[in-house]
Amino acid sequence: MDRTLFEARSLEHIDAVYRMAMQLARHPDEAADLVQETYLRALKAADRYEERGGGIRPWLFKILHNVFYTRVGRAKREPRGVDDLPAAASDEPGPDDPPPAWDLESLAWEHVDERLKAEIDGLRPEYRSVLLLWGVEGMKYREIAEVQDIPIGTVMSRLHRARQILAKQLIELAEEKRIRGGCQP
Amino acid sequence: MNELTQIIRAYVDGELPAADAARLEEKLATDADLVARVRFEERLREGVAEAMTPVATPTAVAASVRQIMATAEPASDPETAEAAAATPEPETSRVARWWAGPPRANAFAVAASLALVAGAVLFGIFGRPIDSIQRSVGGGLISEIAQHVSTEHEGCSVSADAHVRWTTAAEAQAELSIALEAAVEVFDLSDAGYRFVGAGPCQLPTPSPSGHLIYAREGPAPDGCSTTLLSLFLLPNPPDLEWALGNDPTPWEWVVVGEQPECRARVAACTDGTLAYFLVGCDETQLPRLAGLISTQGLANGD
Numbered sequence: 333m334d335r336t337l338f339e340a341r342s343l344e345h346i347d348a349v350y351r352m353a354m355q356l357a358r359h360p361d362e363a364a365d366l367v368q369e370t371y372l373r374a375l376k377a378a379d380r381y382e383e384r385g386g387g388i389r390p391w392l393f394k395i396l397h398n399v400f401y402t403r404v405g406r407a408k409r410e411p412r413g414v415d416d417l418p419a420a421a422s423d424e425p426g427p428d429d430p431p432p433a434w435d436l437e438s439l440a441w442e443h444v445d446e447r448l449k450a451e452i453d454g455l456r457p458e459y460r461s462v463l464l465l466w467g468v469e470g471m472k473y474r475e476i477a478e479v480q481d482i483p484i485g486t487v488m489s490r491l492h493r494a495r496q497i498l499a500k501q502l503i504e505l506a507e508e509k510r511i512r513g514g515c516q517p
Numbered sequence: 518m519n520e521l522t523q524i525i526r527a528y529v530d531g532e533l534p535a536a537d538a539a540r541l542e543e544k545l546a547t548d549a550d551l552v553a554r555v556r557f558e559e560r561l562r563e564g565v566a567e568a569m570t571p572v573a574t575p576t577a578v579a580a581s582v583r584q585i586m587a588t589a590e591p592a593s594d595p596e597t598a599e600a601a602a603a604t605p606e607p608e609t610s611r612v613a614r615w616w617a618g619p620p621r622a623n624a625f626a627v628a629a630s631l632a633l634v635a636g637a638v639l640f641g642i643f644g645r646p647i648d649s650i651q652r653s654v655g656g657g658l659i660s661e662i663a664q665h666v667s668t669e670h671e672g673c674s675v676s677a678d679a680h681v682r683w684t685t686a687a688e689a690q691a692e693l694s695i696a697l698e699a700a701v702e703v704f705d706l707s708d709a710g711y712r713f714v715g716a717g718p719c720q721l722p723t724p725s726p727s728g729h730l731i732y733a734r735e736g737p738a739p740d741g742c743s744t745t746l747l748s749l750f751l752l753p754n755p756p757d758l759e760w761a762l763g764n765d766p767t768p769w770e771w772v773v774v775g776e777q778p779e780c781r782a783r784v785a786a787c788t789d790g791t792l793a794y795f796l797v798g799c800d801e802t803q804l805p806r807l808a809g810l811i812s813t814q815g816l817a818n819g820d
Contacts, residue, residue: 339586346582350574364578371582449568460569466530467565473532489695495526498561 338378338388342371345389348469349396355460356400366403370396393465393479400457451501455494462490521554523691529558662752662795663775663784665721669729670748670782670797677731677746681715689716693728697753699791703730704749704814709806710735711747719750727752739800742782747798747807754793769812771796771805789815 349370353363373395374381381391452460458480465471465479473491477484527533528541545552669680683689686703693701696718703713711732721727727750734745768789775784782799785808794811798804 343583343586346579347572347574350578351569351572354572355569360575364575364581367574367578368581368585372585375586446568448564452565452568463565464569467562468569473530483700485694485700486698489698492523492526492695495558495561498565499557502557502561502564 335378338375338381341388342374342392345392346371348389349392351468352393352396352461352464353400355464356396356457358457366396366399369399373399389469390471390475390479393469394481397461397480447501447505448498451498452494455497459490459494462487463494466491520688520691525551525554525558529555529562659774659786662721662723662750662793663786666729666748666750666784666795666797667775667782669719669721669750670746677714677733680717680719680729681731682717684715686713689713689728689730692716693718693751696726696728697751697792699753700818701728701751701792702814702818704811706732706747706807706810709803709810711803711807714746721750721752723752725753734800734803739802742799744799747796747800749811750795750797751792752795754788754791769815771808771812787812 346367350363350367353366353370354360357363357366370392374392377395381388452463455463461480462476465476466473471479473484473487476487480487524533524537524541528538533541541551545555683692689703690701693716703716706713711734714731714733716728716730719727719729729751730749732747732749734747736745738745769787771785771787773783774786774795776782782797783801783804785796785804787794787808796804796808796811798807800807
């Protein structure tokens, strides 16, 4: 691909790449660093990049993941402070069938995004990145598996667990609303 | 995972096969509860998108990337270029080192092809029989797991029903794949005279969840055995597992890691790199054959 075209196409996705970098790194400086290294690596590989069905974006995500997880692997071998530890995973599976929350009317939707955001923030990076690729980037399971270099079954199970955790939050939110509603005169 | 939840989520994600989607849509026309569940999952997905989207690239970052793109030179050597999107360098754990070198899928493809060709030529279609499972009882965690699986197997032998949660192979595969975060296969051991009875979760002394598949021998228990049952335990391969064969075991190569002389049961173990398998049974004559069947199917499925 022509270099000018490559630059233009790859830079179109800088917001998506930065968004993913933030989900992985959780720190603006580190995210910025990841984005820069991702684009540098992409540029170095530009001559050999082959246009496929999904365009350049999944390829950039794949490079970003590789950069991030290579760094994580390196960091694991270095001593680090407590503050550097990744967020604890709340990966206890939620209930499979949370019946009350199917009633959308019972939810205070104005608080849902806030609640979901807080819960997503508490997930491990691998869960957050699957959620992002699925929910924001609209990727198929197969595409996510390719980007993350993991089996499609792992994509499905991570998505399932993450959704269970988030659904549980919605149920609790609905329950809180019901309790508050019950106390009102 | 609840099957209906799984179907609804696949539908919302656009991943449900067309015929199944059409059937679901037929039901949606008449089932208000189902409609509510679909709407809930749709709204959850929208909520995730809304909660995760509002992150804008800082101007300084965008500017620095543009600068990089404008000034940096593309790699001139192909190796550097290829490395950009290559799989990250594996960590220096034992598990990672098993798969260092060719990508896992390729390694499996080659191994599976070789195994299948060898199996077809030498042993027919009945799996790769192994003359003997290497005897080398390990220490540490592997022995601890071996003891636990022996106990669990004994429990199953007394009351298999209490240990079975999923009775069909499809259900067991789906549930265990989710629980173990890996593709779980219910192996077909009918060629060795064993039928699948069911599967369930179990508790082994590892932090990860584990499960077991239970098989029953057709006909009477083998001589000297008190049970016709055979158990295959699966767990995500613990990185600190001290494999008796050393730090670099060959995938799908079985080794005896525990014995129960009182009931003549033996525990054989192997790994495919992702999962560790512990096979417990007292059918001495058939155990190598059973292990061979599992290895052959495991290699073929890894292709």
